[in-house]
Amino acid sequence: MKTIKYTQKAEDVLNKYLNGKSYSEVFFLTDTNSFKFCFKDRNWYVSPENVIIVNPGEENKNLTTIEYIWNQFVEKNVRRSSLIVNLGGGVITDMGGFAASCYKRGVDYINIPTTLLSQVDASVGGKTGFDFCGLKNEIGLFSSSKLVIIDNRFLSTLPYEELLSGYAEMFKHSLLAEKKMLEAIMEIDLKDVAKKDFLKKIEKSVYIKNSIVESDPFEQGIRKSLNLGHTVAHSLESYALSKDTKIPHGHAVAYGIVVALQLSINKMGLDRDINNMVKDFILNLYPKLNFKFDGDTLYNIMLHDKKNGDDGVAFTLLKECGQFEINVVCSKNEILKAICDSLDCLK
């Protein structure tokens, strides 16, 4: 099992880890933002020439950047006996994990995620890769980092929008776990994310994800539960992109959760009170969707996304908090009605 360390001093945890190992060299992979806010002015004990810096953002999560990283590995003489440290958000941990796993048929790497989204989601679970031909994470591997170091001091420099993205995944994890945890998550004040107490909240959230991942590492069954909210989320994101605008991934997941819970009332008998509580909370916290979607187009994107040819899209839905069912096929009418009832954003 992969080790995850929770700390408020990532540098010390890394140093201690390295003291117990015999890596020939240590290299850092980071992006310009993480370099500025999380690398500089800290004692990482790595030679400056061993730091590889790429451009930030999903728009650079592509083969061009992967090729650049491999070129840097060759130029800097990375060896099988070296260690790669990925310091950054999900884009960096996804690409760095992939690049290291393929270089010389596999170099060890560890992740130090610096955003809330990557701390509670992307950097744990063994998924690595990059976008290709406009398709998210189309090329990638299931691959495990040797260690994940989660240090919530890094969260203090994040924009509020970034925090909301990670928070949506924590929300999702709590819905998959139990009502008590859901209530605890709803009490979080995002102003406090860099405080020591918040580490425990991250740890609980990661624990839920890891329990699910470990029982199904290659996503052949139960791991699909982690897609709760994501079917609608991806279609909202893709639709927005096609109209030259953008919905942050975490916001889309939040809206997707609202729709999935609405569907869960009709299909699974989910209690209306839970649905209302979650809906009110999310729609109050996340910015309003500022344009109208065409229902037919949204549905077609979902069909394509899942590559279903038949009449229906598979969802993860909830019977109650902590009780989910995967692969629940919903019809076009059911889906569009749920979007209407919960988000009121259709043309």
Place this chain on the structure above:
Amino acid sequence: MKTIKYTQKAEDVLNKYLNGKSYSEVFFLTDTNSFKFCFKDRNWYVSPENVIIVNPGEENKNLTTIEYIWNQFVEKNVRRSSLIVNLGGGVITDMGGFAASCYKRGVDYINIPTTLLSQVDASVGGKTGFDFCGLKNEIGLFSSSKLVIIDNRFLSTLPYEELLSGYAEMFKHSLLAEKKMLEAIMEIDLKDVAKKDFLKKIEKSVYIKNSIVESDPFEQGIRKSLNLGHTVAHSLESYALSKDTKIPHGHAVAYGIVVALQLSINKMGLDRDINNMVKDFILNLYPKLNFKFDGDTLYNIMLHDKKNGDDGVAFTLLKECGQFEINVVCSKNEILKAICDSLDCLK
């Protein structure tokens, strides 16, 4: 364990395999040569639009071709539930295995190797990848095909030089196994490679390789024995390339084996008779090296190849047929003397 089927009708074995599985679609990856000699005019039962054809040869074993293959996967709508069939030599099985392993985090693939070299070596053992920055197989994965189908009818169309390349690896395997097998290998007539009897010889050779690979799949110890002859071989190849000429890989391995056996006399007490028998046989069968090498340069290439900074290069050497030792460090003097004594090709 991976399944290997030996046959003289690869099409039938493939069909039988597919009948027992539920792949949504089957795709072929091949190159223009293999398409012409091994795909056309046979009943492969695959739609023509599901065949992906790339340019042949080591010079195309690069990221550009990998990107083309991934683009074709997207365009032809390859799914996680599809099967990729790699039909060709080692370049195709190496690249196809890599491309499939990374596409959507892993699509199943099987190998149908069509050269002697790929049948006895490249397509079994789980190494996949491509060349990068002038470095052989710099990017790659340990990854297993679901099935390997070895059909020696394909060998009938191969140039003699190609057969010699595969034969050098069979020779190597027999040296690692036992003297009886070495003698049997030396009795092979390469005119007979497409005959049914020859399948048994391939099977024995693959059996040796597989036994070694299975005891050390990630090359952390005993698998290094398969490098017998390859340390010198790689340096001869690289040296030739730097002088704008080329030594076929298999030939270089044959010369490398001769040098390794010469070193084995001095360092391991190998019997001179075995050494002489092998040396005479190889130097009689393989074309003479037609230019002179600079000893210092050759040695420096070896040092760089193994990325050793100290004074010596690690070899796999033989005590006797079937008894090898890995990581035997030899000095510059020892290596150059052995090359002088056995190949007489230094300036």
